[in-house]
Amino acid sequence: MKIGPTTHISRPRPSVSTGQTERARAVDVVQWSGQNNSEFRPAAFLNRASGEYLALVPTHPSDRDEFVAGVEQIQSVVAEAMYGGRWPEDSELPSLPAQGRPGDPARNGGQTMSEQLVANDLIALYREVAPHVQHNPQMHQRLASSIHVCQSGLQSRVLRRDYPDYYFSLPGSLQQDAEREAARWGRFTDAR
Structure with a gap:
């Protein structure tokens, strides 16, 4: 965990009263101030990328499983490197x-606009965490x-959009995805 000027460490101190003695047995607690929580930007980028990805129309049964596995790995690394093993709420x-x-x-490599938002947040996360x-x-x-697992x-x-005859996709999912993109961004994007 990175301790900065906005991090407050509270250690209960024993005193004569019994209530205070109980608090003295508690484990030291680190409380994060909401004033400057910029150290949690990588977690915020991952959270936003995950939400955006999970809102996409699944095009394959294993789509989400692969992405979620990558997110869990990223959380583990970032928590260990920057947050003392604890993932922020x-x-x-x-x-x-x-x-x-x-x-x-x-x-943009054939990525839909929504997919680009996910990729951009993953890149921003990498840029924030790499120095650490x-x-x-x-x-x-x-x-x-x-991050490569998520990008994959x-x-x-x-690939499913570019080569629908070669790569399996859920029936109708490519069309649903194209319609969602058109509704969201205001123009029709081909399912190819």
């Missing part, structure tokens, strides 16, 4: 600035591998 996460409108899928793990090659490798889930969606 949602209420502790800072508000992130809204992302700008994503680019045209044809110019660069001193430890094994931890850096774990972080990069975990996004890439498999692109």
